[in-house]
Amino acid sequence: MAKPIYARAVADRLSLREGRLRIKMDGEELTAQETALYDRQIRVWGVDAQKRLSKAQILVSGLNGTSVEFCKNIVLAGVGSLTLMDDRLVTEDALQANFLIPRDETVYSGRSLSELCCESLRDFNPMVRVLAEKGDLAQCEMEFFDKFDVVVVTGCSLKTKIEINEKCRKRAKRIAFYAIECRDSCGEIFVDLQNYTYAQKKSDGTAECHLSYLSLEDAILIPWRNLPRKVSKLYFAMRVIEKFELSEGRNPGELSNCDLPAVLKLRKELCDAQSLNESHVPETLLERILVAGPMLYPPVCPILGGILGQEVIKAISGKGDPLKNFFYFDAADGKGVVEDISNPSSI
Amino acid sequence: MDSDLKTEAIKRAKVLMVGAGGIGCELLKTLALSGFQDIHIIDMDTIEVSNLNRQFLFRQSHVGQSKAKVARDAVLRFMPQICITPYHANVKDPEFNVDFFKQFNVILNGLDNLDARRHVNRLCLAAEVPLVESGTTGFLGQVTVHIKGRTECYECQPKPTPKTYPVCTITSTPSKFVHCIVWAKDLLFAKLFGDRNQENDLFVHTGDGSDSVKPTDDIFERGLDEVSVQYGRKIYDHVFGYNIEVALANEETWKNRRRPRPIFLGDVLPEKLILQNGNLEKNCLTEDLSLSAMPSLGLNNSQEIWSLAENSRLFLEALRLFIERRGKDIGSLTFDKDDQLAIEFVTAAANIRASSFGIPLHSLFDAKGIAGNIVHAVATTNAIIAGLIVIEAIKVLEADFQNCRMTYCLEHPCQKMLLMPVEPFEANKSCYVCSETPLLLEVNTQTSTLRDFVDKIVKNKLGMSFPLIMQGATLIFEGGDDLEEDVAANYALNLDKVLTALPAPVTSGSMLTIEDLQQELSCHINIKHREEFDEEKEPDRMVLLGWTTPEKKSQGVSNGENTTAAIPAAPEAINKSEEVEVAAEISRTRRKRSEISETTGDQETFQILPDTDAKNSMDPQEVEDDDYENDLVVLDENPEASKKRRLQ
Structure with a gap:
């Protein structure tokens, strides 16, 4: 009788190791400098989490008001390295809500967003390596992904997000994938931790907890009528907008009020096909997003960037319940909501 | 157009931020990015190394400089065209009077202590300026809006005042590690290194009222020819050995308590080691605040729990270093959490005492957290809270009071929400601050x-x-x-x-x-x-x-607040050694006042209550550490959910 129990215990332990991000730990202690700098947060998440953080390699593709908030948070937290990808040159729109770029044309002209942000972020914490990488992440070789434990994408099409998500999933190494997008005063975070296992804190100790995540492609394929009742309206609105942008070949935010008729037509098609009442995707909400176009409501950025920062810290440290698998915030009602978009059978 | 109106209200606004710390840095940045043009900011603090992990406007090279001023300069670098007015001053200074407050459209608090929060609340009420109040602890946070005549004021709910311990718990019958810390810090440390003229209740009470131990007061005087090793041993044996023996003589005290064990140095360390202990002259720096007894003893991991013998050696060595290297300070020292040697001495003394009373020992890291009232703080929560403050501030400026909300930032979703808005409560009619009730x-x-x-x-x-x-x-x-x-x-x-x-x-x-x-x-x-x-x-x-409902027995003691709302609490955390007590009684339907106390074990502010005859009441300022930015409260919707959890 003892044997199978033992075997299960070993298997559990193995799966726990499997289920976490495989951060290379070489058993080094934190230096006195690290202990002094990170004192207040070590009091929140403990020394082990801090050590894991200091070994974690993060990639961010797409720099905007929301992702630079995330970058700031994760650099302050003391990750091992942060790699930035965004070759766009600075424009008026790109400056919006970005506190990493000095408003000085002589400084920024002719330089890419990733270079400029990289420079400022290095200053925030000399113990973190911050790098700028050229190129388009969706076109990168598979091996490139193996350098990272966490990949965050923003500001690209649904198709690109799906491709990058798939590449992360195909690697033997576990790579956590996050997509984040803000529109007007709303925001969405998508999380894919694949098969994730962590130690969940209970009042009477810890229990091992398994979570099974869907890829972005699979998650948004779930028929709307199978979703739990009262799913945030933002979930549907984001799908409609995203689909519209994809069909038009536009990037997120390349929208205006003129697109309203076409977007409403698409809403009808999607709702009909999914047998969902159109009232679940209010016209006022869609209009709000279209009118704003590329403009963000600035206070939303630190909120979304803060939530994402916390989620990435949880995933790296293996501590705390991670978000599964969508998060929505809308300044209009002030709610920050977690939606689990999974197949009823796979929950 | 709606959004143009919004922009206009923001552009015209003149706002006052109180606090340029964890929340303040994030808030100043977010205000600037949101289009605010005229921001005033007050903070009396200077920058410290332990701020740099989250107060992102500050760098190593700024350590020691004014937070308000450095924060201004940092934000102007990416937003040069706006106007930021810094004040390196205490918000309680008389210059910041009601007239000063009246010039602002809204006040935004990012404070770290109850005292200043209450002060600002009163000035806002008197000046009739809306207040957006905030606080964070670890992953938890909250933003509340207080508008005179429309919502409750910050003090409508009783706030926990600093935790106090009866003097006999500290001097005679400690049962928790924090009692040992208070003893080591406020009694022993103060006696040995502080003002000797201060009355100090270091002595074991014999219980019969005769202060039979007191005459030995001069034991703490060091003879002119007394070598520090001998002196250290004398102090050690006296406070951990003799005093305990005296206390044990009073059988009455121990009838229902575990009897403590007297500890004499000779029982803990071999003679050779005691003599050698003080003679290891290496590695100790001469700089005042970084002087440390640890390197010469081979103790380098402050997260480790040291043995009684190690703590005893640390005690002797720290005491020796104080005498030999910092002799000039003796007699005028006050405990400072950034004074390494003081932390080492207090940790060692508290652990030896804990050992005597059968209380589990703690690491220096943990002891420092307790002794210094250090609060958990991370950048992400502060960033989120700052975003929420700006959202509320904009509603206030637009006079969109209907839509103002109190928002709680939770660690675990409640009703699927991580950010939970709640309608502000009405003013408490029995609040002595915003009503006239006696x-x-x-x-x-x-x-x-x-x-x-x-x-x-x-x-x-x-x-x-x-x-x-x-x-x-x-x-x-x-x-x-x-x-x-x-x-x-x-x-x-x-x-x-x-x-x-x-x-x-x-x-x-x-x-x-x-x-x-x-x-x-x-x-x-x-x-x-x-x-x-x-x-x-x-x-x-x-x-x-007469001030609202009587406080719950769990004297909430985060440095902060205590409030009302209907949210389920799940502050079960990644937080280490955090004891959170959640108590609530609520109703979501009718606006009832819930009461809640959140106690974070290691951020208690404490003071010892002097006996009625001993008038050494401590200056409350002294026990109010300034290095936290938070407080908050979490409530529970479920009336049964008064539960106490010990979090790992």
């Missing part, structure tokens, strides 16, 4: 002095700095530095009189009027004489009533 004080008018009343009630409970106390038309006390000499002398005389012996005697049925001119706050207290008080439960020997 309070009731139960006090023994024949034994309590005016000084007890001023310190324990007026300053500590009512949070007034410069009070004016009247009995009918007679002025019996006035605080402040600008009094005429003879008037001040007269008040000083009054302070030591018992209430019934005052020029206008205060007896059962009297009504006192207390005013604070700076805060423009006035309140009335009805006096009720009461003979007896429970030493343990009512150590103040005074009970203030």
